[in-house]
Amino acid sequence: MTKEQAKLNALCNACAERAWRLAWHTLRDAHEAFDAVQQAFVVAARHPERLPPGDPWPWFAVVVVNEARNLRRKKRPQPQERPPELGRAAQPESVLEQQESHEALQRALDELPLAEREAIVLTQISGLTHARAAEALGIPEKTLSAQVARGKEKLRRRLQRDDQSISGYLALLPAGVPPQGWENALALWKSAASAAAVPAAGAALGGAIVAKKLMAAAGLAVALGVGFAGGVAVNGHWASPAPGERAARDGAACSPASPGVLRPAGARQDEAPVQDAALRAAEKERDEARAEAANLKQRAGTLEAERDRLKREAEKAQAELAPYKEAEALRGPTFTFGEAGQLDAIREADWKEMAEADAEVQRCLVTIREYQLKGERAPDEVYFKLQENTERVRKYEYRTIRRLPTAAQHNGELTHPISSTNLLATTLKLAGQPLDERQVAEINRLGEEFDARFKQLRESYGANTLRSQKITDEFLLKGAFRDSMLGVLNAAQYAVAVEPKVFKIAGLDLHCATLMLIHTSPVISANSADELRGKLSEVLAKRYTLTEAQTGQLGPALDGWLAAVGGILAPVPAHSLRNYTFEQAAAACKATVALQTEMLALLAPGEAQRSKIMEDVAIFVPRVIKAD
Secondary structure, three states: OOHHHHHHHHHHHHHHHHHHHHHHHHHOOHHHHHHHHHHHHHHHHHOHHHOOOOOOHHHHHHHHHHHHHHHHHHOOOOOOOOOOOOOHHHOOHHHHHHHHHHHHHHHHHHOOOHHHHHHHHHHHHOOOOHHHHHHHHOOOHHHHHHHHHHHHHHHHHHHOOOHHHHHHHHHOOOOOOOOOOHHHHHHHHHHHHHHHOHHHHHHHHHHHHHHHHHHHHHHHHHHOOOOOOOOEEEOOEEEOOOHHHHHHHHHOEEEOOEEEEEEOOOOOHHHHHHHHHHHHHHHHHHHHHHHHHHHHHHHHHHHHHHHHHHHHHHHHHHHHHHHHHHHHHHHOOOOOOOOHHHOHHHHOOOHHHHHHHHHHHHHHHHHHHHHHHOOOOOOHHHHHHHHHHHHHHHHHHHHHOOOOOOOOOOOOOOOOHHHHHHHHHHHHHHOOOOOOHHHHHHHHHHHHHHHHHHHHHHHHOOOOOOHHHHHHHHHHHHHHHHHHHHHOOOHHHHHHHOOOOOOOEOOOOOOOHHHHOOOOOOEEEEOOHHHHHHHHHHHHHHHOOOOHHHHHOOHHHHHHHHHHOHHHOOOEOHHHOOOOEHHHHHHHHHHHHHHHHHHHHHHOOOHHHHHHHHHOOOOOEEEEEOOO
16 A cells, blocks of 8 residues: 555544535535545545645534535535434433534524535535634634524524533534445445546546547447448447348448448549548457456556455454454443533543452452451451552542542542442443443433432532531432432343342441441440440540530530430441441431531530531441340
């Protein structure tokens, strides 16, 4: 493959899809768009020296626009085509809504003045800079920028969407399908470009040359009055009749002076030399045309062999790239919903590594739990592996701290739905049980709902909102999201995602919202409920630096807390004190909020004490120790 052929092949692979999208949205006619793209590749093939180094798309987009505009000037206006619609009955509601949005946007785009529509297609759909788009349209950059602004403003008014939404929909606006289908279209474009390239220039023009020479020879024979009697066209080739047939056809006879040379009946003898020479010249022209046709046929065979070789190489390259593409698909995120999904930390995270480390940590915790229930300590190797893989997960945590909203001091980022959904999706892929399109759409919808509700809650808080109240709201919201997300899975996927031995148990279930609490929430343990009351009083006095008088006033608040947690005080073994359930943590959260609210009302705390209570991240979790 020559250097020029390699550049042309790279151009086709890199730009074909974008060129089709640009041509289709410019012309809104599949056949004309196909022709525009093909002609653009032909132009590139004939002028390989113009291909820029690096990304060829900005340059090639200008070529595509020029060819599309040329076609539009030559042809009458045709009814505009629309992208093929999805089968509505089989599509999820979110897909139908998206399709309807695209259709509404397409209608609004079609109604724009041509100049504004072209400017928006080039900049918003095809991604050209304003400078490049202006160059393609042959207008000043300021004029183009004004056209883009006017067009987008009309779209915003028509669709009642903000600028960001309009830009997002335009970037994803679908195009029609090439008339021959995508694979055939790409093959035809490449073939046209190859035929137009410099090494194949003779082959590209050969058909015209042969036809021209054959027509010249035939025309000469007719001018001499011999018609096709001296040589007839059969399937595009010349064939000479037998001498006997010549004499019998149209009263023709052979000249005695030139046996075997055909002459019209009644021709004068003195005309024979001139006619014979002209006929021989025509026959020579015919023979030369035949020889050139044979050469071109051989050249066409060579090009076909080269095409087949390139096809095999492309297939081999695709096969070699497949594992890398698969690995890249596993590495990237499945979900990017809400504001959190736009963070670089989410888009650039290695979710495959995260999912593998997460699974290893979960296995270690299950092993530790099994030894714990037997009253034994797990081997050191288990703890080493636990620490090693925890550090792998923390690489993601370090990039998201203070970037994902949370009221928790620890692990609010890891329990955020943007984290848990991508971990779940990648874990299922690795297990051979990937989410299908319907499931992805539904979980994405749940994520958007969470994001909106969480934002609404945060905006509702004021200066007198306890931090424990914010933590409680976030804890309950995340718990509800996880339940809904798991409800989307089928039985096989659920078995991969959920480990029953530790499901919703603090310190053991990595994906439970209790992860937000385990490092900051003191466990108040005692042998009885009455003893719990006294221990909590001591903890509060020390934690908030209460005076003796204030501590003596805690009675009603302590009684209220004890009543609120009464339903979760079933005795547990000493080794499981910190392994409370999600439901027990939820009760403790609500009881803590009520406790701190009543303390503020009863104690008339000073400014420093009030600040400690208001900003405390602790949730007081009661546990009654089971007697041996």
